[in-house]
Amino acid sequence: MPGGQARFPAGEVRKLVQPGPASPSRIESLEGRCRAIDIALQPGRNLNDSVAAPLLAQGFEAAAVVLQGGSFEPFVYVLPATSSDPRYAAYYSEPSAPAGEIRLETANLTFGRRDGEPFVHCHAVWIEPDGSRRAGHIMPDETIVASPPEGIAWGLSDAAFRSEHDPETNFTLFHPVAVTPKPASAGPRAVIARILPNEDATESLETICRAHGFAGAVVRGGVGSVIDPRFTSGHSVASDSTELLVRGGQVTAGPSGELRCELEIALVDTRGDIHEGRLVRGLNPVCITFEVMLEERQV
DSSP: OOOOBOOOOTTOOOOOOOSSOOOSOSEEEEEEEEEEEEEEOOTTSBHHHHHHHHHHHTTOSEEEEEEESOEESSOOEEOEEEOOSTTOSEEEOOOBOOSSOEEEEEEEEEEEEETTEEEEEEEEEEEOTTSOEEEEEEOTTTOBEEEOOEEEEEEESSSEEEEEEETTTTEEEEEEEOOSOOOOOSSOEEEEEEEOTTSBHHHHHHHHHHHTTOSOEEEEEEEEEESSOBBTTSOBBOOSOOEEEEEEEEEEEOTTSOEEEEEEEEEEOTTSOEEEEEBOTTSOBEEEEEEEEEEEOOO
16 A cells, blocks of 8 residues: 555554464563663764664663754665565665765664664654655664764663564564663663554553553653554554654553553655654554653652
């Protein structure tokens, strides 16, 4: 299905059949203690190494990172795409490398390890030299920091993100894993999590909070994809896959104590169009993955 604006019957949610066996556990999560730090990226280094260096120096094994401002050159990215290969339910476009210096608006990154080495998964919104505003999945090893963005990271040393092969989707994806305990920070409780395909993004964050005894939480970072996104504004998009980043989110208790999640996002569809706003609770199933950190909020 091509990307584009669409209207859907109320309550109807389309799901994608993944190529591999579905995991019986639809949400993976681990709890630890998080600590927030400002990070400075070093010009001339690639995005992966520049983000990883200050996080490794803090002993973090997992982190949610938000970057704003700064620029990159060269800059390489891909868009979400439909898949003609039965090995994947959705895929990526061919890489694009716009000429000139790219000005970053905002980026979310998940930090962990892949094959034992530091690795980041990054979705971003940026401005190209001709003034075009675009979004997508950034190739971190091929993208070089020109001028440093401002960055903040929420990191854990007592739980980890590891990028490993996922039989259900046939992709190599981040998921939380236990690690040999390091001294935990004195910071607040936090959960790192992966939401699996076809689970609703907002309802799953409520489920994570209940599972870990959180009466409320703030969403830190957040990188993922949803199918046919729908916004509380009434806007909806027909797209097998999207690439999204969380601009802000929280889980709070209602008058009778029930948890409700509000999630503000920006995403790009398969045509390269950007869509922004608050997701409708219960109508935004995950496509491939949704990586996130929830920091406990005391109420």
